[in-house]
Structures are given as C-alpha cells and as structure tokens.
Amino acid sequence: MPDTTEEKAAKGFMTIIKKLSFLLCLPVILLLSCAEENPEVFVDELPLPDPFQLSLNLDLVSYQSLQFEKNVILEDVGLKGVIVVKRAENDYAAFERTCPYEPEKECSVISMNAGQQYLECECGNSFYNLSGYPTNSPSPRKLREYYTSLSGRNLYIDNTIVRSENR
Numbered sequence: 661m662p663d664t665t666e667e668k669a670a671k672g673f674m675t676i677i678k679k680l681s682f683l684l685c686l687p688v689i690l691l692l693s694c695a696e697e698n699p700e701v702f703v704d705e706l707p708l709p710d711p712f713q714l715s716l717n718l719d720l721v722s723y724q725s726l727q728f729e730k731n732v733i734l735e736d737v738g739l740k741g742v743i744v745v746k747r748a749e750n751d752y753a754a755f756e757r758t759c760p761y762e763p764e765k766e767c768s769v770i771s772m773n774a775g776q777q778y779l780e781c782e783c784g785n786s787f788y789n790l791s792g793y794p795t796n797s798p799s800p801r802k803l804r805e806y807y808t809s810l811s812g813r814n815l816y817i818d819n820t821i822v823r824s825e826n827r
Contacts, residue, residue: 704804706758709819712737716744716815723815726752731772733757737819740769742806743779744817747790754806754817755779761786761799770803779803 714737716723725732726746734742734754741757759768759781767783778795779788789795792803807820 704760704801704821706739706756706760706763706804709738709756711819713818714816716817718813718815726815729772730776733771734817737817738806742817743770743772744808744815745772745779745790750810752808752810752815753790753792754808755788755792756804756806758804759783759786759799760801760803761794761797 714734716726716732718724718726723732726744730746732744734744738756739758742754743757744752744754746752755770757770759765759770761781762768762783765783767781769782770779770788771782772778773780773787778790779792780786781799786797786799787795788797788799788803792805794800794802805822807818807822809816
C-alpha cells in the first residue's frame with residue numbers, strides 16, 4: 661500500500677531533523693576529540709636553573725655507575741641537582757632532581773628506586789618512568805628533562821629544557 665501524502669511529509673521531516681542533528685553535533689564531537697588527554701603533564705612550572713654545560717666521559721671511574729647502576733647524580737647543576745639515567749644502550753636522559761609535585765618541600769628530590777626500574781620522589785608519593793612521565797602518582801607533571809647528546813664515549817648535557825612534544 662503506497663504511503664499517503666502525510667506519511668511522506670512526516671518521513672521527509674524526520675530525515676531533515678536527523679541530518680540537522682548530525683550537522684549540529686559534528687562540531688562538538690570534533691572539538692572533544694581534539695582535546696589533549698592531560699595537557700598539564702607538559703606544563704613545567706619550576707624556576708629556571710643557572711646555565712650549565714657538561715661533558716661526561718663515560719670511561720671515567722666517576723661515571724661508570726651509569727654502566728652498572730643505570731644512573732649518576734650531579735649535585736652541582738640544576739635546582740636540586742640532575743640525575744642522569746641510562747634507559748638503553750646509547751640512550752641517556754638527564755632529569756632535574758626537583759620533584760614537580762610539591763617542589764617546595766625539602767624531601768622533594770628525585771632518585772632512582774632500588775630496583776632501577778623507575779624514578780621516585782624521596783617524599784615517597786610520586787613515581788616516574790624512565791622517560792620522566794608520572795606513573796601511579798599524584799603528580800600531574802612530567803619531570804623536567806635537560807638536553808643530552810652522545811658522541812663516542814662523551815655524554816653532553818646542558819640546561820636546554822626538552823619539551824615533551826619534541827620527544
């Protein structure tokens with residue numbers, strides 16, 4: 661039985677409503693899908709350190725702990741020092757030792773855990789993977805990472821801050 665004029669008009673009206681609702685919802689869906697998962701992870705609110713440039717000869721006894729313990733602490737640079745971490749063969753990272761979660765606390769200092777699997781704040785409440793990102797942690801921020809480059813057996817570090825989006 662063919663549709664009546666009223667049924668055709670109602671179907672046409674519903675088709676138009678569906679198309680309009682799709683067109684109205686599309687911009688909202690696109691805006692929501694473009695939002696970053698956690699934009700605060702990338703915000704670095706620590707003060708800037710005094711400028712520094714270092715060259716670590718990895719063959720020297722003082723830096724051999726990078727080969728066996730996977731980290732070395734440099735006390736005289738950065739805000740509360742810098743921890744240099746060996747992530748893999750020929751892959752090193754240098755992080756500010758000031759924990760970005762409650763940095764004003766005296767205990768807010770980053771060190772490598774005993775199992776050498778992650779970095780932790782000495783206050784005992786913040787944990788970071790070896791790329792500096794918070795894991796199981798109240799901290800919403802990544803550790804400040806300083807620029808490193810390896811040339812032969814020399815590891816160069818300076819106070820240039822590596823932005824997360826550049827990694």
